[in-house]
Amino acid sequence: MNQLFKRLCAAGLNSNQVHVNSLHTGITALAWSKSDLPKRFLLHNKKVYPPQSPEEEPRPAFVCHQKTNIKYSPEKLWYIACLVRGMTVDEAVKQLSFVNKKGAIFVKEAILEAQELAVKEHNVEFRSNLWVAESFSGQGMVIKGIRRHARGRMGEVRYQFSHYFVRLEEGKPPADYYKVNPQTPQQQLNNWLEQMRKRKIINSY
Amino acid sequence: MANSLLSKMGSLRLAPVIFTQPSRTTTSKHFIPKFKKQRAQKYLKVELPDPNEDFAALGPEKIRQKMKERGLLPPRPWMERPFYISATGGVFEPYVPPEGDGKASLVSTTRAKQAVQLLEKKSKSMMAIRKIKSFEEEFDQKEFVQKAQETYIKAHEILASGNTKALRDYVTEKAYPEFRFNTLSKTIRWSFLESLEPPRVVHARCTDVVSKENIYGQVTVRFHTRQTLAVYDRFGRLIHGSEIVAKDVLEYIVFEKHLSNLYGTWRIHEKIIPDWTPPKEPSKLTRLMPEPEPEVVKPDKVESIEGKETAAIADK
Numbered sequence: 171m172n173q174l175f176k177r178l179c180a181a182g183l184n185s186n187q188v189h190v191n192s193l194h195t196g197i198t199a200l201a202w203s204k205s206d207l208p209k210r211f212l213l214h215n216k217k218v219y220p221p222q223s224p225e226e227e228p229r230p231a232f233v234c235h236q237k238t239n240i241k242y243s244p245e246k247l248w249y250i251a252c253l254v255r256g257m258t259v260d261e262a263v264k265q266l267s268f269v270n271k272k273g274a275i276f277v278k279e280a281i282l283e284a285q286e287l288a289v290k291e292h293n294v295e296f297r298s299n300l301w302v303a304e305s306f307s308g309q310g311m312v313i314k315g316i317r318r319h320a321r322g323r324m325g326e327v328r329y330q331f332s333h334y335f336v337r338l339e340e341g342k343p344p345a346d347y348y349k350v351n352p353q354t355p356q357q358q359l360n361n362w363l364e365q366m367r368k369r370k371i372i373n374s375y
Numbered sequence: 376m377a378n379s380l381l382s383k384m385g386s387l388r389l390a391p392v393i394f395t396q397p398s399r400t401t402t403s404k405h406f407i408p409k410f411k412k413q414r415a416q417k418y419l420k421v422e423l424p425d426p427n428e429d430f431a432a433l434g435p436e437k438i439r440q441k442m443k444e445r446g447l448l449p450p451r452p453w454m455e456r457p458f459y460i461s462a463t464g465g466v467f468e469p470y471v472p473p474e475g476d477g478k479a480s481l482v483s484t485t486r487a488k489q490a491v492q493l494l495e496k497k498s499k500s501m502m503a504i505r506k507i508k509s510f511e512e513e514f515d516q517k518e519f520v521q522k523a524q525e526t527y528i529k530a531h532e533i534l535a536s537g538n539t540k541a542l543r544d545y546v547t548e549k550a551y552p553e554f555r556f557n558t559l560s561k562t563i564r565w566s567f568l569e570s571l572e573p574p575r576v577v578h579a580r581c582t583d584v585v586s587k588e589n590i591y592g593q594v595t596v597r598f599h600t601r602q603t604l605a606v607y608d609r610f611g612r613l614i615h616g617s618e619i620v621a622k623d624v625l626e627y628i629v630f631e632k633h634l635s636n637l638y639g640t641w642r643i644h645e646k647i648i649p650d651w652t653p654p655k656e657p658s659k660l661t662r663l664m665p666e667p668e669p670e671v672v673k674p675d676k677v678e679s680i681e682g683k684e685t686a687a688i689a690d691k
Contacts, residue, residue: 216560217609218560218561219610220562220611221564221611222607222611222612228612229610229611230610231609231610238426238427239426239427240427241423292609293610293612293614293660295660295662295663310426311426313424316419317419318416318417318419327418331426
């Protein structure tokens, strides 16, 4: 059984060597292959918004940033990503430094990098005047390994990599991002009244 | 308070160590440590790549080793140098604008002196215009000045619209990066209102590059105009100027044409900024002043390291 594994492994590793015959499919050609990193999220940084008139409230600046191919499970990273949502940058960094998980280091790094970017390139004046508006994880490359099972069978091992995405926005965070605090009866009534008044009665006039 | 706490928790000192010291409840350790090695052998060793490897931090020796491992050839040294011959790389004998132009009265003594000096310089300009006429027979200063103004307006409008391909028809290769500098992901609102004074040719020069027949003509035109300019950042927030307030603008624009080229056109080449220009308006964007960087003392060991590395590569 171990011999089979060894042969399989050797086949996997041999593909890294140059084959004289495969000129266009060899590893040298792959050196110039396209990057498969996520790039759509960063395109938000390039969007140009239309000019505002002086009486309008200035649009808050934002910056999108990503950390790619972290050796960590995207599922585990998701919990940490959820933790920092709706926090100010300083609060998020403070909280993350007390999270006893490997992924917290990456998330903290990403937020600090994004903060630096915001000040340097996106016209943000005060580095503390930012909050985490978006924060989520995604799956990166997955390398499949083999493990041995009983009776000459094989199992698959997934070595997962993950991406982390963060968007920092200028200004103060919303008071209750996750809406955990219940509304008071008066608030509920007001909301209901507003909702009722907003509705459109079809064919009324 | 402290007293009551002590009396409550005082009995803790009697508790066994296992309760007082923190212990991990979840561990990744197997409950039978005996067959640890055999269990590890079930997994095939896979060499995981490091996608975030910092290649800049690696030395040339290490990079060479890695490339050899993967069977990659070293990059070909790029010996060629791009060379443009459709435009020159600068302005030769640039025009020196008289001080207080557009403001000081013509009767003042300094202006009178400069006017005399200008007359002396004019002969050279006349020669240059004669040379231009030998290539371009229907060259007329009055017509040229009108066309130059059209080019000037068109170039700025195109810059504001962001059509970078069309801009190349109105701007030389030298001026193109200067034109587009700092315009990325900004909104520019520019409008030309009127000419305060009719534009006029103040300076002309011709020069040859590489060979005698390869001649370029440069003509400086003085524009005194009224314009509005407003620049907005990526989020639509005003960072410079205003769309309402018009400003008087006095500019000396150098136009260039590759005269030897049958299809050459007059394009904007440079703007002459005199020493006496008033200081720029400060930016509307405010930012914190950066802290002064601490001085780093450089060690003098750079040479010895380099010598070692080259030797290691050369031995192959």
